[in-house]
Amino acid sequence: MDFNFSEDQTMLRDSVARYLQDRYDFDTRRKVTQSESGWRPEVWKAFAEELGILGAPFSEAQGGFGGGPIENMIVMEEIGKALVVEPYLSTVVIGGGFLKHSGYAGAGELIGSIIGGEAVIAFAYAEPQGRYNLADLKTTAKKDGAEYTLSGQKAVVWGAPWASHLIVTARTGGGQRDLGGVGVFLVESGAQGITRRDYPTVDGSRASEVYFETTPAILIADDAYPLVEQVVDEAIAALCAEAVGVQRKLHEGTLDYTRQRKQFGVPIASFQVLQHRMVDMFMNLEQSVSMTYMATLKLGESAEERGKAVSSAKVHIGRANKFIGQNAIQLHGGMGMTDELAIGHYFKRATMIEGLYGSVDHHLKRYEDLSFGKAA
């Protein structure tokens, strides 16, 4: 039993933290998120070249650090602290995850491009009708000789405007919600037959509705629902780590503010009702850390154990995000409502993370199905 980071892992954390502290301050971020492109390709380049973190979870044979989920966790927590919009999650964790696990022949080359910062990946899985059901797919894949073409609509594809490639789930067979017949495809962003409607997200990122019309695609895994679940579980664990970073800032920011803000002639932090609220925020945060470690360290277990671990972490973190976020705003009083302060932006990210890859209710249900057996 060991919850310490190795020396390399500590170095990784420190170097990411230092870089973001120097180059990713809140005002710069605000300008960038309001700019036309919405991100900074030079930051991505620095991730690849200066920091080398885009190779963090890949093996040395693949050109990476030789790390895995723990390295993703470390990077993602720092990403949460700085509200980084650049798409590490969809490119490295999710794109990298599919490429590592799928056995796709071109994986090595594309992983190389991810590590080098050339390839940016967005994950197009959700559909307007499907809510959080990963198997609810109307997008169809048609086989045309050795090639496939995709047709359908994907909803709120985070980071799609920046992506060089999309990883797309589509039906190769079966009915709309069947677990069989789920294919995973690789599509170039500029491929023929793709239309995108790009838009900002409420937390300062970018996303797109993506429409495919007989768009050429490469099948990287068929009958791949278990693979999709696995990679999404890895993504959720990483997202939990991001949430921990966000929660830390929400909590620290609230402690600082209530120590400075005076009412009735004293700092409002001296009021017991606010102290106890901040203690409850703290306990939520500490348990979020525990759940993130637990889920991350259990990613390699059986699908059932992994699923229970990840869903229970997401349930706790979804609730903790809401509790810590809402109370951070409440304890900041009117100041919490202003766009000027960073605190509201952390709250918005926390709120988005609650819904990403499944709400609290979705994961409670999934946990129940795994823990009690599907309802008879």
Added chain:
Amino acid sequence: MNLDFAPEDVAFREEVRTFIAENYPPELRGKQEEGEELSKADFLAWHKILAKKGWVAPSWPQQWGGTGWTPTQKYIWSEEQARADTIPVLPFGISMVSPVIYTFGTEAQKEKFLKPTYNGEIWWCQGYSEPGAGSDLAGLSTRAERITGDDGKAYYLVNGQKTWTTLAQYADWGFFLVRTDPAAKKQEGISFLLIDMKTPGITVRPLITIDGGHEVNEVFLENVKVPVENRIFEENKGWTAAKFLLAHERSGIAGVARSKRGIERLRGIAAGQPGDDGAPLLSDPMFKRKIAELEIDLTALEYTELRTLAGEAQGKGPGVESSLLKIKGTEIGQRLTDLVLEAAGHYGAPYFRGFPTEGGNALPIGPEFAARAPTTYFNMRKTSIFGGSNEIQRNIIAKMVLGL
């Protein structure tokens, strides 16, 4: 980072698990979990077996009978006892007063008290709380004045009242906080006395709690003569010893293994009870959800405790995380009893304590588990109040961790 126990810890777990399986008295099995009222003999039976084995006080210094176990081994030991649902070794002697005695006591005090306490020959009770001093313990007013006895020796004359004194009805000795300097600031005029409960002037009166049980008592002290050599540490420095005691021995405070067992039991109960549609209560979506939420919250607590333990194994003190573990652990324990009572449905109402258990009125009425479901629920409300209420624990975190 990894979640695996070291091979030597796995082997240790095997060893203690086997020991418990082979040595725990069969007639005591289930008593703890079912919430049965335990007799003095029940409490002492396992204590004495462990004393013989040399495992009754793992945390003590080895010269006095400690095992020298690592924090991880102590954790495993407490988890395995909980897993086997053993009747816990009472904390008052083993993990409360003895560490004070071996840390602050004189050689004569150590000689007199440690071994008999270890062997279960002295039953201790804790004289801390008073009617006017609960969370604000340092506000206590039981008074101890120096006198010279008829025998020419120095005594304290103690007058006052203690309350919530757990299992004082069985106690041979008590450790008491008393005020020796009423002029000093609150914490500074307190001394720590060991008092023989047979001393004239002591009256122990039962306090019956809302579950109908008799665990706690009021203790009245009226001109009780206590030899000065029964004071631990310096006069007026008792608060130092008391604080030390409060920070000591937090292993297993979260009660994770007991709650895990409790959830298993709850699942079994809910599988055997009908829901409104005739299907088992366990498949009722609302009830099932509450169990799932309890399990998830318990997982969050478990891994928080393991993080604390890993820190301790590296020499960081258990520290204030124990407040978090206490708050969350007691909340979960209480929710469990809440759900068991809920599962009992109509049969949560019958009350059997003191009823004839023979003849026409013999147990059981309704399912067996239901008989103690309400009393256990009511009894468990104490856990968020005692040992520093959960609100006091929040004050501690606010002050010590958040620096507020």
